[in-house]
Amino acid sequence: MRKLLFLAAAALLAATPAAGAALSDAIHADMPRLMALYRDLHAHPELSMQEVRTPALLAPQMRKLGFDVTEHVGKTGLVAVMKNGPGRVLLIRADMDALPVKEQTGLPFASQVTGTLPDGTVTPVMHACGHDTHITTWLATATRLAAMKDQWSGTLVMILQPGEEVGMGAKAMLEDGLFTRFPKPDSMFAFHDSASLPAGVIGVTKGYALANTDSVKIDVRGVGGHGAYPQNTKDPIVLASRIVVALQTLVSRENDPLQPAVVTVGMFHAGTKQNIIPDDAKLELTVRSYTPETRKLLLDGIARIARGEAIAAGVPDDRMPIVTVSDAMYTPSTFNTDALSTHLISLFRQHFGDARVVETKPIMAGEDFGRYWLADKTKQSTIFWVGGVPQAKWDAVKGDTLKLPSLHSPFWAPDAEAVISTATEAMTVAALDVLKKG
Secondary structure, X not given: OHXXXXXXXHHHXXXXXXXXXXXXXXXXXXXXXXXXXXXXXXXXXXXXXXXXXXXXXXXXXXXXXXXXXXXXXXXXXXXXXXXXXXXXXXXXEEEOOOEOOOOOOOOOOOOOOEEEOOOOOEEEOEOOOOHXXXXXXXXXXXXXXXXXXHHOOEEEEEEEEOXXXXXXXXXXXXXXXXXXXXXXXXXXXXXXXXXXXXXXXXXXXXXXXXXXXXXXXXXXXXXXXXXXXXXXXXXXXXXXXXXHHXXXXXXXXXOOOOOOEEEEEEEEEEOOOOOEEOOEEEEEEEEEEOOHHXXXXXHHHHHHHHHHHHHXXXXXXXXXXXXXXXXXXXXXXXXXXXXXXXXXXXHHHHHHOHHHEEEOOOOOXXXXXXXXXXXXXXXXXXXXXXXXXXXXXXXXXXXXXHHOOOOOOOOOOOXXXXXXXXXXXXXXXXXXXXXXXX
């Protein structure tokens, strides 16, 4: 019996490299068609919650693969379900919106598209965050798994999500019944291209991977007047400046140094003329954290400091600052469950080799994929990174990412073929593992 078990294990180990090579070869054969799709998506980006062309382009292709497709979930989202016998339910998500950025990559298929923001502003639009690689990988993964149905059992739920860049898409899909109208997942995957890793390298973060993101406005109200007679005013510019400085103590003196936190004042608007003290000044902040406790400390502290500095400046009670935290722009932190993220690191290293898989640090950027796990914390969830920096550019700067275009840069041009092929292989390997028979 022991000899039979040994022979079975040896046969499995021997088959693994061959199976991996077969999968890699199949993805390679798909790449000309996939790159044509990628270039088309890149040249035709769509703003958040305005994604119409993209899901319309992908829906018939998913139906052709055998998926049951539902469009217009969460306004413009798409849900594709494939039931393949008994087993677990796996959700794979890709986001599909682009950014109001004028492309400067010089690519022959660079975007020339313009769009209209909710406030009516007409703007150039670009896939400056690489969501076009996500969409292409989503279809590529669906293609591979549909062709490999004899190798897995369970239910595959694949979603194209709108509005990630504005933090609205995941919430909209959940509110439209993602977990009630469709099979509820046991495990959830997503990936994001990375401007901080060389092309084809996979990064997995354990635990908190991305941050809570809050947008806060402070309307600092004073009493205006002539610049020559400041004694007759309550200068909101001076008061707002005090608030900006005092806010820095939230991170440096009130927050636990071992709990990451960011409070950045990104906008300061006040005044119309050099000799007029205005009635008000306006501040806009981005606030980042991981845990609910740190988030509460920062938001409560902002309100307290704004009011406290106004009282110290002698501002009347009816002119106290108005602090507004935007619910619409809030994105919760993204948490990679320990069991799944740890397993994926091991799985990917076995498949790709140690050199192509690294454990990455959490970052303070936001990503609304975390909402799916927060909707049911009993499930397993992980978002991982796939490096997109062309190897020649990475080598030229010796891996110094400060010298490279970042995500959201008008110059961001990932090595799309490396991202898509690597991410497709990683997604397929992970899916086959989750949905393995028995």
